Amino acid sequence: MRRDEINIIGHKNPDTDTICSAISYAYYKNCLTGSDRYIPRRAGDVSLETDYVLKKFGFEAPQLLTDVRTQVQDLQLEEGERVDRKLSIRKAWETLTTQHKSTLVVVNDRDELEGIITIGDIARSIMDVHGNTILADAKTPYKNIVETLDAVVAAGDIEGKTAAGKVLMGAANPDLLEKYIEPGDMVIVADRYESQLCALEMRASCLIVCLDDHISENIIHMAQENGSIILQSPYDSYITARLLNESIPIEYFMIRDEIMTFHMNDYMDDIKGTVAKVRHRAFPVLDEREHLAGIITRDSLLGDAGRKMILVDHNEMSQSVEGMKEADILEIIDHHKLGSLESRRPVMIDCRPLGCTATIIYSRFVRSGIPIPENIAGLMCSAIISDTLLYRSPTCTPLDKEACEKLAGIAGVNTEQLARNMFRAGSNFDGRSDEDIFYQDFKRFQSGDIRFGVGQVTSMDGEALDELSGRMQKFMKETLPGSGLDMLFLMMTDILNESTVLLCAGPRAKESVAGYRPYPEKNGDGLLMEGVVSRKKQVIPVLMTALSQN
Numbered sequence: 001m002r003r004d005e006i007n008i009i010g011h012k013n014p015d016t017d018t019i020c021s022a023i024s025y026a027y028y029k030n031c032l033t034g035s036d037r038y039i040p041r042r043a044g045d046v047s048l049e050t051d052y053v054l055k056k057f058g059f060e061a062p063q064l065l066t067d068v069r070t071q072v073q074d075l076q077l078e079e080g081e082r083v084d085r086k087l088s089i090r091k092a093w094e095t096l097t098t099q100h101k102s103t104l105v106v107v108n109d110r111d112e113l114e115g116i117i118t119i120g121d122i123a124r125s126i127m128d129v130h131g132n133t134i135l136a137d138a139k140t141p142y143k144n145i146v147e148t149l150d151a152v153v154a155a156g157d158i159e160g161k162t163a164a165g166k167v168l169m170g171a172a173n174p175d176l177l178e179k180y181i182e183p184g185d186m187v188i189v190a191d192r193y194e195s196q197l198c199a200l201e202m203r204a205s206c207l208i209v210c211l212d213d214h215i216s217e218n219i220i221h222m223a224q225e226n227g228s229i230i231l232q233s234p235y236d237s238y239i240t241a242r243l244l245n246e247s248i249p250i251e252y253f254m255i256r257d258e259i260m261t262f263h264m265n266d267y268m269d270d271i272k273g274t275v276a277k278v279r280h281r282a283f284p285v286l287d288e289r290e291h292l293a294g295i296i297t298r299d300s301l302l303g304d305a306g307r308k309m310i311l312v313d314h315n316e317m318s319q320s321v322e323g324m325k326e327a328d329i330l331e332i333i334d335h336h337k338l339g340s341l342e343s344r345r346p347v348m349i350d351c352r353p354l355g356c357t358a359t360i361i362y363s364r365f366v367r368s369g370i371p372i373p374e375n376i377a378g379l380m381c382s383a384i385i386s387d388t389l390l391y392r393s394p395t396c397t398p399l400d401k402e403a404c405e406k407l408a409g410i411a412g413v414n415t416e417q418l419a420r421n422m423f424r425a426g427s428n429f430d431g432r433s434d435e436d437i438f439y440q441d442f443k444r445f446q447s448g449d450i451r452f453g454v455g456q457v458t459s460m461d462g463e464a465l466d467e468l469s470g471r472m473q474k475f476m477k478e479t480l481p482g483s484g485l486d487m488l489f490l491m492m493t494d495i496l497n498e499s500t501v502l503l504c505a506g507p508r509a510k511e512s513v514a515g516y517r518p519y520p521e522k523n524g525d526g527l528l529m530e531g532v533v534s535r536k537k538q539v540i541p542v543l544m545t546a547l548s549q550n
Contacts, residue, residue: 006330007307009041009065011314012321013442013455016050016386016422018042020379021312021357022062025333028361029310031370038310041065043321047440049386049426056421057378057411068307069323072271072285073264077294082107085114085251088144090243092250093122103282103295106254111291113261113284115254125253130245135163135186138252142206142229148247149233149240151208155220156229164205167244169237174198188237188244193219200226208244210237261286264293269326306344313357315341315349318444333360335395336536355393355400358383362403377410382422389458389495390419393534420460423495427459429468434475437468438490445540447547452506453483454543456491456535465492469503469523476505489543492526493533500533501526516546 008026010018022040029038040062046054054061081095083104092104096119106115131137135145142158145151165184170177174194181187183203189195191213199207200222206229209215215230223230233240261284262271275283275298287293306328315332316339317324329343334351352360358380365372372380384404388396391404408415429437442455457472459465469492476488487506494500502519503526504510510525519527532538 004037005308006038006310007041007065007068008038008310008312009043009068009321010312011316011319011443012043013439014042014044014046014050015313015441016047016053017357017383018313019046019050019062020053020383021333021361023059024358024376024380024383025310025312025361025364027373027376028365028368028370032368039063045436045440047426048428048432049422052422052425053379053382053386057375057382059375059379065321067267067322068309068327070268070306070326071264072262072266072268072296074307075268075296075300077285077296078282079294081105082111082292083250085254086141086144086249088148088247089122089125089250089253090148090246092117093119093246096122101282103280104250105284105292105295106250107292113259113286113290113292115251115256116259116284117250117254118280118282121253121255122250125248126246132166132168134245135167135248136165138248139163140248144247144249145244146231148243149208149231149235151231151233152212154209154215154230154232155223156206156227158229161229167241169241170195170199170207171237178202188240190237197222200228204228206231208233208240210235210240259284262296264288267323269323311341312361315339315351316443317341318446333357335360353397355396356384356387358387359397359400359403362407363399372407372410374411377407378413381407381411381413381415382418385415385419385422389493389533390415392495392498393537395534395537423458423460427461427464429464434471435479438472438475438479443535444485445543447544450487450547451485452487452489452509452543452547453485454489454491454535454539456493458493458495458533460495462494462497465494465501466523468492469501469526473503473505473523473525476503480505487547489539491532491535491539495533498531498533500529500539502529502539512546512549513543516549517542 008022010022019042026038026040030036042062042064043066046061081101081104083106085106103116103118108114140163142161146153146158163186165186167186168181170187170189177195177198181199181202181204184205186206187199187204188208190210193216196207196219208231210233212232212234260278263286281298282295285293285296306326309327309329310331312333315334329347331348335354335357350360354360362380381404384400388400391401404415437457438455442453444453472490480488487509490503492501501522513527519529522528
């Protein structure tokens with residue numbers, strides 16, 4: 001996902017209005033802003049009815065998005081300065097200070113993480129007191145020493161060689177030097193022929209001659225015979241000695257174990273607590289192959305604002321995708337009652353008592369003067385037909401019908417014929433699983449302490465609904481224990497006869513509804529609701545009241 005994108009999404013178990021409104025509103029917002037930032041998404045599988053509509057008007061189903069918690073991959077990763085473990089402390093310091101960074105990441109030639117070193121680690125390496133064998137202990141490459149000292153190689157071959165022995169100052173007279181120089185030592189000397197000769201006679205591995213002083217041909221010849229190295233440093237003895245420790249490779253001081261790393265698919269709310277407790281300001285991010293993908297800073301981790309979201313056709317947290325509490329909700333376009341959703345900041349809400357979300361979106365096109373393409377008009381027309389059951393639902397208003405007919409004119413379709421084809425496609429139960437049918441249009445609610453869910457199946461074939469009833473009752477009884485709900489209901493809605501059989505599952509589910517309003521029984525655990533087709537306006541209010549009295 002792009003960092004600047006804004007997702008437009010409906011509720012879980014999306015219906016035709018949810019999907020078509022998401023696509024249409026994304027088109028509207030992109031036209032309004034002259035951008036392509038607004039992306040339609042879906043929170044679940046599309047129904048057969050919705051699939052028919054999408055194919056008829058030439059659209060693919062939006063990309064599935066079931067969790068909107070921010071992941072590491074959603075943040076801006078820094079490229080990160082990748083360095084080799086042999087890099088000198090001095091070069092590492094220069095890199096960090098020049099680029100105003102706090103951390104270097106050490107990788108191998110396969111881009112696999114080997115360690116990290118921070119500006120604090122480097123400072124401590126310089127300030128700490130080290131023994132005179134530190135260069136040898138750290139296997140310091142001569143290449144680092146030459147680079148750090150700005151030295152010239154006067155004799156010997158430094159390629160592939162590392163420091164050995166002690167580092168000594170050759171300021172004493174030769175008689176004393178003989179007592180503490182051992183084979184393999186590195187000796188810092190000035191322009192004193194006797195000291196240089198003594199060091200080589202004692203088989204020193206390296207002479208560092210300060211202040212670019214002259215070195216005799218005899219000393220150079222002797223060094224070559226011994227296999228010793230002679231470096232000419234432009235600095236005096238004090239500075240040369242101080243700089244030597246800065247040639248140590250960073251691998252000697254870098255953090256190797258228990259490095260705090262993150263992966264691209266880590267969720268921010270899972271890692272923020274950990275980040276807040278540590279002192280580091282930058283962290284390596286690894287990809288699925290465990291290779292370095294980049295660096296993420298402490299500020300970007302703790303300052304995450306969440307994914308930008310626009311919600312259509314719902315405003316209930318229970319109906320939203322996972323992680324909506326952490327999201328940055330910008331707008332809500334809906335036609336339901338206000339629910340429990342909370343936002344981080346003030347939100348533009350367009351919530352109207354209409355039969356369909358698409359009607360609201362249509363009015364926005366009209367108000368803004370943005371032309372509606374035929375295919376977008378077809379989607380919005382289909383959404384209104386679906387949600388209002390072609391004007392049969394009591395939720396339908398004159399504005400819904402007016403909008404639908406105007407959109408049908410733009411799309412070049414007949415609403416009656418389109419409705420028949422849509423409902424016929426959605427009523428095809430052949431080859432579909434019980435789970436698919438039951439959850440194709442399902443929403444969760446709560447009345448007091450009772451949590452319940454209500455699905456809806458619509459069809460123009462009453463006999464097909466009666467045949468399906470037994471399957472659904474069995475499925476509901478088997479599903480209820482693991483659903484996390486106290487009761488399940490399913491509306492079996494006959495569009496032509498404008499009636500619904502409400503199937504009930506759960507302790508006192510049927511009795512609670514029948515006790516509140518004496519609907520006649522039908523098909524076992526079903527209640528016949530004549531003239532009832534709307535879940536939102538006719539069934540949910542009945543259930544809310546009936547269950548609150550339970």
